[in-house]
Amino acid sequence: MNPTLAPEPSSPEQAQLMARLRRMMMIAGVTTSVAIAVLLVAIGYRLFRGDGSTASGPDLTAMLPKGARIVSTGTAGDRLAVTLEVGGTTEIRTFDAKTLKPTGRLRFAVEP
Numbered sequence: 001m002n003p004t005l006a007p008e009p010s011s012p013e014q015a016q017l018m019a020r021l022r023r024m025m026m027i028a029g030v031t032t033s034v035a036i037a038v039l040l041v042a043i044g045y046r047l048f049r050g051d052g053s054t055a056s057g058p059d060l061t062a063m064l065p066k067g068a069r070i071v072s073t074g075t076a077g078d079r080l081a082v083t084l085e086v087g088g089t090t091e092i093r094t095f096d097a098k099t100l101k102p103t104g105r106l107r108f109a110v111e112p
Contacts, residue, residue, distance in 0.1 A: 060100050079103065 009015040064070075064084065071083040071090070080095045092106040 068086045074081045078097045082093050084091045090108040094104045
């Protein structure tokens with residue numbers, strides 16, 4: 001059984017073309033290998049990074065004024081908004097969604 005060998009180039013131009021083709025194939029192989037390595041590193045980083053998030057959030061009890069009623073809740077980005085009705089006036093309280101710390105309060109009143 002004879003192994004198949006590439007024939008020797010018959011001219012210097014052919015030899016130069018073959019060398020250029022080998023160089024281009026090497027560049028393509030290295031580029032592909034680097035791209036696959038970067039992809040695997042990115043996937044590993046996303047899987048194993050510890051950003052401190054847990055499945056359950058903190059257990060907090062927010063004290064509302066006496067007679068207050070929660071009308072609605074909503075989220076906007078990294079904020080949690082709670083609309084309250086307190087003694088006939090409307091109030092919106094906002095909290096940080098990750099820490100649940102209060103970030104603001106907006107009260108609505110009717111002009112006299």
